Amino acid sequence: MSRLYGAVRKFYIALIFLFLYAPIATLIVLSFNASKTRAKWGGFTLKWYQSLFGNDIILQALWNTLAIAFLSALIATVIGTVACISMQNMRRSTRSLIMGVTNIPMLNADIVTGISLMLLFISIGIRFGFGTILLAHITFNIPYVILSVMPRMKQLNPSTYEAALDLGASHIQAFFKVVFPDILPGIFSGFLMAFTMSLDDFIITHFTKGPGIDTLSTKIYTEVKKGIKPEMYALSTIIFVSVLILLLLINYTPRAGHKKAR
Amino acid sequence: MKNALVNLEGITKSFDGQMILDDLNLYIKENEFLTLLGPSGCGKTTTLRILGGFEKPDKGHVIFEGQDITNLPPNKRNLNTVFQKYALFTHMDIAENIAFGLKIKNKSKAYINDKIRYALKLVNLDGYEHRMPDSLSGGQQQRIAIARAIVNEPKLLLLDEPLGALDLKLRQDMQYELIRLKNELGITFIYVTHDQEEALTMSDTVVVMNQGYIQQIGTPENVYNEPENAFVADFIGDSNIIGATMIQDRLVEILGARFACVDEGFGENKPVDVVIRPEDVELVSPDEGVINGTVTHLIFKGVHYEMEVMANGFEWLVQSTRMQPVGTQVGIRVAPFNIQIMNKPESEDEEAVGVNE
The missing domain is CATH 3.40.50.300 (P-loop containing nucleotide triphosphate hydrolases)
Structure with a gap:
């Protein structure tokens, strides 16, 4: 009876993983398919990866994607962390209000965020391009940083900051020597989360990019409209793998940041 | 200073x-x-x-x-x-x-x-x-x-x-x-x-x-x-705090019975509070006590026994190494220097202000 139960349990889990990962597995397999049609397996090849890295337009898009992801994550991390520090010193009621307000953009549909940012940029007359994408990404990244720094902030013993002052440290010294190391894992995972979100984004980028600049996701979208080329499978595989690695990093950093007792 | x-x-x-x-x-x-x-x-x-x-x-x-x-x-x-x-x-x-x-x-x-x-x-x-x-x-x-x-x-x-x-x-x-x-x-x-x-x-x-x-x-x-008011007496240690009347110097009437004490200068027939620590209440046989009562509760605390004695309408807290079973008739006696007299606060505010002057 219990063996049957165990088998059913395993089958169920296998089914869930199958549904979740079958599409991606298909994509990854096809990216190594030598045959140009999707219908049959023509042998293993890396030529799609080769031609992908020989394609300047795609490499430019990759560079844009990485630059925007890195810059927007960095700036959002600074802004989000400073916001958390000040929120920590607010009264409880004000803090939860602000927390709610910063959470809303995360739940908001991307298309709404994208269109409203586009309208905002038009109305204040900013030229669309790298700058507008960066601004848009910073905007939607800030809540993710706050979400990951705030719990760390709440765990802080408020007395440690005062203890540092008591021992002669200035406010700046007390922050960087005592508070900052304690919230660093939160800041780091906030940065990675923001980086991933930015890497991932299509809709908001689509509405705020303007002509003449592309990130990987918008590039893939335009390419697919012309007909799907196997290079795109290779590119998508690369994106998937990088996001996967980042996610693993995010999940393992908080523990890694906590020094074990010797 | x-x-x-x-x-x-x-x-x-x-x-x-x-x-x-x-x-x-x-x-x-x-x-x-x-x-x-x-x-x-x-x-x-x-x-x-x-x-x-x-x-x-x-x-x-x-x-x-x-x-x-x-x-x-x-x-x-x-x-x-x-x-x-x-x-x-x-x-x-x-x-x-x-x-x-x-x-x-x-x-x-x-x-x-x-x-x-x-x-x-x-x-x-x-x-x-x-x-x-x-x-x-x-x-x-x-x-x-x-x-x-x-x-x-x-x-x-x-x-x-x-x-x-x-x-x-x-x-x-x-x-x-x-x-x-x-x-x-x-x-x-x-x-x-x-x-x-x-x-x-x-x-x-x-x-x-x-x-x-x-x-x-x-x-x-x-x-x-020597707690100066009821708050101090109550907060520090256990105590019996009882409303009483200072009859004259060195004589106080507690629950209708007169006890000798050592305090002076409170005036005559003045309402006061008295504090008696539970370890200072002596239980004696009924004919030797100033007031008589009945033991109503008994708890063993390790170092001593804790008893409650109902006497003249007040539940006295008593700590003693000698045990008296519940229901025993006892007499209560307190040595004069163990009775601490305090001015009665006239309002809650005054009670809080206490000795700050």
């Missing part, structure tokens, strides 16, 4: 319109172990935080070694605090924790290492330099917090309920440890607690506080044996 290390002059503080301290005046002598004792919300922690520089009083001055330090930030004060929850820096090892204040002051490496060794020896934790705070027990963490404070050679050490998180046995050990530390270091301790036993055990001076007012200042013997 001249020659005081610290003078608190007319300290007033309120949070969100709620008065926490009202015109508090207190001086602390050099080398004194002074305890601020009171229930939560009495203003004792606020007083300590004002001394530490973490709060500014709305009115009044903090004078430290003759200088007004009211507006000085915490990092400029020659005193250190031991916080309630230790507040150790969890990402640093023990040696780095202790060295924190000294590094900020740019002391030499040799000096810092000497100090770390000396401080760890003082708190009986030699060899713990490279442990992380998380790997230490609560009592050990508290010792490190103390070590971290005293390496800076403060004139004054502030301790905010430092033993509150420890279990009973450890707390008692740490009490002796703190007394020893204070004697070895020769610095002034200001200790905040709500635990009356802690206050009585360790202090030279106990300051009993309630609702932002000082109720009584005195030695532990003084506040225990």
Whole structure:
């Protein structure tokens, strides 16, 4: 009876993983398919990866994607962390209000965020391009940083900051020597989360990019409209793998940041 | 007061319109172990935080070694605090924790290492330099917090309920440890607690506080044996507080019976409160007692028995090593010097103000 139960349990889990990962597995397999049609397996090849890295337009898009992801994550991390520090010193009621307000953009549909940012940029007359994408990404990244720094902030013993002052440290010294190391894992995972979100984004980028600049996701979208080329499978595989690695990093950093007792 | 290390002059503080301290005046002598004792919300922690520089009083001055330090930030004060929850820096090892204040002051490496060794020896934790705070027990963490404070050679050490998180046995050990530390270091301790036993055990001076007012200042013997009002009597130790009438000097009528006492100067036929400690109530045979009653409850407490005796409409709390079974008829007698007479407060406000004048 219990063996049957165990088998059913395993089958169920296998089914869930199958549904979740079958599409991606298909994509990854096809990216190594030598045959140009999707219908049959023509042998293993890396030529799609080769031609992908020989394609300047795609490499430019990759560079844009990485630059925007890195810059927007960095700036959002600074802004989000400073916001958390000040929120920590607010009264409880004000803090939860602000927390709610910063959470809303995360739940908001991307298309709404994208269109409203586009309208905002038009109305204040900013030229669309790298700058507008960066601004848009910073905007939607800030809540993710706050979400990951705030719990760390709440765990802080408020007395440690005062203890540092008591021992002669200035406010700046007390922050960087005592508070900052304690919230660093939160800041780091906030940065990675923001980086991933930015890497991932299509809709908001689509509405705020303007002509003449592309990130990987918008590039893939335009390419697919012309007909799907196997290079795109290779590119998508690369994106998937990088996001996967980042996610693993995010999940393992908080523990890694906590020094074990010797 | 001249020659005081610290003078608190007319300290007033309120949070969100709620008065926490009202015109508090207190001086602390050099080398004194002074305890601020009171229930939560009495203003004792606020007083300590004002001394530490973490709060500014709305009115009044903090004078430290003759200088007004009211507006000085915490990092400029020659005193250190031991916080309630230790507040150790969890990402640093023990040696780095202790060295924190000294590094900020740019002391030499040799000096810092000497100090770390000396401080760890003082708190009986030699060899713990490279442990992380998380790997230490609560009592050990508290010792490190103390070590971290005293390496800076403060004139004054502030301790905010430092033993509150420890279990009973450890707390008692740490009490002796703190007394020893204070004697070895020769610095002034200001200790905040709500635990009356802690206050009585360790202090030279106990300051009993309630609702932002000082109720009584005195030695532990003084506040225990001669509480100045019902609050102090009730807060420190168990007690029988009974409304009574002072018939004349050295004679008081309690629950309709007349007891000899030693107090004078309360006037004649004046309503007063009397305090009788449960260990001072003597149970005798009914014909020998001043009033008679019946034992209604009996509990074995280890050191003694605790009994309740119903006599003349009042439930007397009695502690004695001699047990009287429930239902026994007993007589109650109290030695004259064990009856403490207090003025009756006329209103709740006056009760709070107490002896502050």
